[in-house]
Amino acid sequence: MSNYNPKSMKAEEFISHEEILKTIEYAEKNKRNVELIDSILEKARPKQGEFGFHCEGLSHREASVLLACDIPEKIEKMYSLAKEIKKALYGNRIVLFAPLYLSNYCINSCVYCPYHTQNKSICRKKLTQEEIRDEVIALQDMGHKRLALEAGEHPKMNPIEYILESIKTIYSVHHKNGAIRRVNVNIAATTVENYKKLKEAGIGTYILFQETYHKESYKKLHPAGPKSDYAYHTEAMDRAMEAGIDDVGLGVLFGLEGYKYEFAGLLMHAEHLEAAFGVGPHTISVPRIKRAADIDPTVFDNGIDDETFAKIIACIRIAVPYTGMIMSTRESENVRSRVLELGISQISGASRTSVGGYTEPLRPHETEQFDVSDQRTLDEVVYWLMTLGHIPSFCTACYIEGRTGDRFMSLCKTGQILNCCHPNALMTLTEYLVDYASEKTKKLGFEIIEKELSRIPKDKVRDIAKRNIEEIKNDNRRNFRF
Numbered sequence: 001m002s003n004y005n006p007k008s009m010k011a012e013e014f015i016s017h018e019e020i021l022k023t024i025e026y027a028e029k030n031k032r033n034v035e036l037i038d039s040i041l042e043k044a045r046p047k048q049g050e051f052g053f054h055c056e057g058l059s060h061r062e063a064s065v066l067l068a069c070d071i072p073e074k075i076e077k078m079y080s081l082a083k084e085i086k087k088a089l090y091g092n093r094i095v096l097f098a099p100l101y102l103s104n105y106c107i108n109s110c111v112y113c114p115y116h117t118q119n120k121s122i123c124r125k126k127l128t129q130e131e132i133r134d135e136v137i138a139l140q141d142m143g144h145k146r147l148a149l150e151a152g153e154h155p156k157m158n159p160i161e162y163i164l165e166s167i168k169t170i171y172s173v174h175h176k177n178g179a180i181r182r183v184n185v186n187i188a189a190t191t192v193e194n195y196k197k198l199k200e201a202g203i204g205t206y207i208l209f210q211e212t213y214h215k216e217s218y219k220k221l222h223p224a225g226p227k228s229d230y231a232y233h234t235e236a237m238d239r240a241m242e243a244g245i246d247d248v249g250l251g252v253l254f255g256l257e258g259y260k261y262e263f264a265g266l267l268m269h270a271e272h273l274e275a276a277f278g279v280g281p282h283t284i285s286v287p288r289i290k291r292a293a294d295i296d297p298t299v300f301d302n303g304i305d306d307e308t309f310a311k312i313i314a315c316i317r318i319a320v321p322y323t324g325m326i327m328s329t330r331e332s333e334n335v336r337s338r339v340l341e342l343g344i345s346q347i348s349g350a351s352r353t354s355v356g357g358y359t360e361p362l363r364p365h366e367t368e369q370f371d372v373s374d375q376r377t378l379d380e381v382v383y384w385l386m387t388l389g390h391i392p393s394f395c396t397a398c399y400i401e402g403r404t405g406d407r408f409m410s411l412c413k414t415g416q417i418l419n420c421c422h423p424n425a426l427m428t429l430t431e432y433l434v435d436y437a438s439e440k441t442k443k444l445g446f447e448i449i450e451k452e453l454s455r456i457p458k459d460k461v462r463d464i465a466k467r468n469i470e471e472i473k474n475d476n477r478r479n480f481r482f
């Protein structure tokens, strides 16, 4: 092992099929091993340290035992632990964002995705820079500050230059008090050179879903096009990190393969990035396959029910406590209510998955990527979050202050989140309430902010936050942040 270098590992080494099978077998064998399960839960419990809570996390094997466990009493314990970790490390904040679909032109053949090249029933569209500007104004007028850019893979129609120009356009739009302060990007796997260009363009997180870690299934699900190269796709995050992007977002599309396989694969991928670059993934997304033009989700036999979905989220929260978790509007209000407290830290709100959907909302959804289950407005989502005890946050401060990668992790690990993210959440919520909220949302929001201010531990930080909130209410905008 003397020449062990995780940076030079290939996809099939860090996502070892044999190790995943052994993990599933080990988990199955131990799923009722009460002593082992208790010791795993104990290991993962938040411990009080000098600066706040610290969590150790779990290995993919340990976490897989929890996922396999079918003892109701232990599952309840897992849920309580996931809630405890979420509360200790993230508090009650939920960060809001919206996807922005730039283009659905695609040369891939992913069998689950309506963008697949053979699909003639979908209307193809690519936004011009003028149209992007209009979409961004519509998003700013809702109150959004953070976007996730989405595009199909098409070197001619959507080359990297188009993506870079679009990012520039998005950051340049300032409508009334609006601004997009963080653009995350979900585009196909690309080269180190292109990742460097994305980094220079000022992206936040680079997100790429693995779809499935199972190589054989991957091949069947991606029969043609550049995305059919399993190794190139799986090693994308290594290239992104090599290019200097230190916030990367993982995910699998649940429903394509067995969830236990995907779960172990996700955690092994996270372990690999931590070993190779000293920082794990910034986020993990948990999309489930949905109906779309030419796509019937029932033909994929690995669909997971809501209970399993909740268990997966709880187990991810316990296993990788410092990795944020993202849930999209693929999920309904009911499901979202249930799993938010189990570990989700970011959700999308008022999403349109069609190209141009924010400016032409009444048009039939002929360019949509998938059906949206949560159809509420952003104001409704913000109000609903607050009634459930969450603080909607529009904060992008870490990104602006350069607290990405291991610098963000150290903020988490030293327990400074309550002195930093909490006041930032309250200040950005104030901005939202003043600029965009309905009277009902405003009233509830200001009551909650008043109460939440008292939870900021440091007197000095609390005083500054209070003063800044008053300034924002008096329409003095200086992008206050900690």
Ligand code: SAM
Pocket: 112, 113, 114, 150, 151, 152, 153, 186, 187, 188, 189, 208, 209, 211, 227, 252, 253, 287, 288, 289, 290, 291, 292, 295, 330, 369, 370
């Ligand atoms: N072209 C990029 C790529 O290949 O990764 C971005 C892909 S797409 C715009 C974003 C994600 O949508 C995909 O990675 C996939 O997981 C998800 N997706 C595709 N079809 C879906 C469906 N029918 N239901 C739910 N999610 C889907």
